[in-house]
Amino acid sequence: MHYEELEALDPRNPTYTTRIETPPPHKVAVLILVQQYLKVKNAATDAGVAYPLQARRNFCMLLLKLIQYPDMTYNDLYHLLTSPRYKINALHLESFEKAMSNIFTLGIETLCDFAERQNWDNLLSEELGVSQFSIVGLYIRRVCVILERMSFPEIMALYKNICLYYEKGVRTLAIGPRRVGGALTSAQDNLFPRAAGGGSDDPGNTLEESALDTETVHQDRNPHSKWSPKQADLFVAQQCKLLENNELRALPPIELQTKINEIIQDNPLNSQAYFLGYMNQLRLRDFYGAMDALHRAFDRSPMQTATQYEQKGFQYFSVNLAVLHACFDHRREALNALKECIMLAQECGDKRCLDLANSWYCLLNSNKIDPFEKSLPDIQDPGLVQSLSLAIQYVVKFGAQCGYLPLDLFELLLKSDELNNKNSILEHASDSLALRSALWCLYGRHEISSLYAQLLLQLKKTWAFGDIGNSESVSKVLASLSLWLNVQGEHQMSAVVQSHARSRFPRHPNAKNWMISEYLIVIQQCIYRCRWQEALKACNQLYLLDKNAGNLQRAAVYIAKGYFNTARRIICKLLQSANLDVLTQIRVLVLQAYTTIGEDTVSSETAEFLIQASVLATSSYMEYEQAVIDMVLAQALLKMKMPQKAFQAAKNCMEKIYENGGIYDRAKMDFIFVCCMVAASESEVRKRDNLQKGISILERAVECFKKLEAHAKVLDIFVYLAKTYHELNQLDERNKYACKFKHYYSEYPIAREYLGMAF
Known part of the structure; x- marks a missing residue:
């Protein structure tokens, strides 16, 4: 709630009287629209005629949108009232036009009569009007209380604005066609933003000219379309939620930035609008724009307010600054921002922010802690249910990298599922399924992994009521599915899944998942077809997203090409990396063994590399990687003229390869x-x-x-x-x-x- 608005309406507090804004003509027009609706509806009831149900539904849906979104001109409002989607009853429209015309022709007395307390008491009548405790009732009360407290000069100024508002609208309607039943107008576009995939941006607006321009507003902006504080807060909250969970349904970057600029122009102290701009810049990978927006949000955030409901400090902006640096791999800057955030959270006694900062600190220092002892909060604390679910998933990820027993990890995931189901945390439940899919893939059970991925997609379809959500978990399983279909030789199906992921996740950070899988698919296909230049080009692109994966695939390309010395240099560089996970170490050692196997000869180092890889695979419970090692060992033993041992090694790994391998490995x-x-x-x-x-x-x-x-x-x-x-x-x-x-x-x-x- 905006408590400053209540203070502004308090007659005993004269210091806030200047903060009362005169209601714009659009809000008065909306109140007249509600008044005429009630009159027409009550007249139909008195006459014993049922008011059309579809007209009631259309008006209620339209009214909900009108009070949520910014004001518009009279002609835009008229086009909206006569549009096919929200066409109101003909008698209602005629009565509304007559009431607006009376204010314009009969003089200020009509507006004064409308602003009387008895008039809006009738609007808020429980039996014949609108419930005063509803959203529409709150809207009517706020506007009418301000009208009641206005002085005569202010009423006169409002009357002149309404006359100008109505006159310009009628003149515009007279010049151009009313377009009854036509397409959506610009006002409707403001009310009902298009999905990212459903509309096209202005081809003349580039990202540099529009999306990244946070200072200017379009010159042709309607002067009557002002964002009220509550409208701005609702719009910002909705877009932030969509950017977090379903970017496809959020506004495109250029259009969203235009709306943000309008909100900032009308509400320059709205820090959340600047924060939405930060999120918008972040998905465009514009570091400097995101940093500028975050600083502006930081500057406009109140350190402490007079009420107990808004005791917010700078600690949340510090943790967001750390997240920003972490997204661009600025690890040292991120850790410094987190240390500052921890100190500020301790000073303010903000336990939630402190837990959030500690979680990010653990994530950035994941190679220095024991997760089973330091990452799990107290399960008895009801305020940490969501944090506990995330902590369990983090522990499972870290434990899988450290080689913990798979049974223990899946038992932890069961605890996470229990928490998510009890508290209906659907996003964390989907993350848990995606993590299960990744774990089964890590342990070589690719078929089970693909089944969990398909299960997640089906559940997300059910949860989202027919529309698959665009959370990070969906992005990961789509990328995993496309890789699995490709290794099974289903190239067309893999391309369909890849195209679906590309259309649903067009931007960073979720786009990184399908981009990595796309480059891996290209590299594998090029290796099979001996297209080395294309493979190396894809390796360079993959290197920009994942350095270790890019180097690993480049070494594989050179081995397939027969350039063993070049491959050895890349492998040695990889082995010196400090952040090399166990799976990558195993695959690097296998590639190193391949570099020692010639067409007719085998080096003495081959067995040494394969034994090292086998020890790592066994300690980390990676059965499929162990089977691949045995297959390479069978090749080496066969070339060493030891066919019996080679035959035994081949029989040992056949079952695992056939069960979980792709068609190339089979x-x-x-x-x-x-x-x-x-x-x-x-x-x-x-x-x-x-x-x-x-x-x-x-x-x-x-x-x-x-x-x-x-x-x-x-x-x-x-x-x-x-x-x-x-x-x-x-x-x-x-x-x-x-x-x-x-x-x-x-x-x-x-x-x-x-x-x-x-x-």
């Missing part, structure tokens, strides 16, 4: 398994039988490689079969696969140096 596993099975045969007859059994397996692998357009691997299988049949003196079979190789090579020519690669 096809590669098929190829390695057949090679090991044939090589481990004791006699030539046994070798022929095993090769004949493995033909169907290899054909399945060929189909998978063709689906991924991994043409080099298809040629590798044909070469292997032709050579093996040549060794077994089966010339017809040898010629058959040699012919297949020739035809496939002529259709998809691959350079000789890219054939026979272990990667």
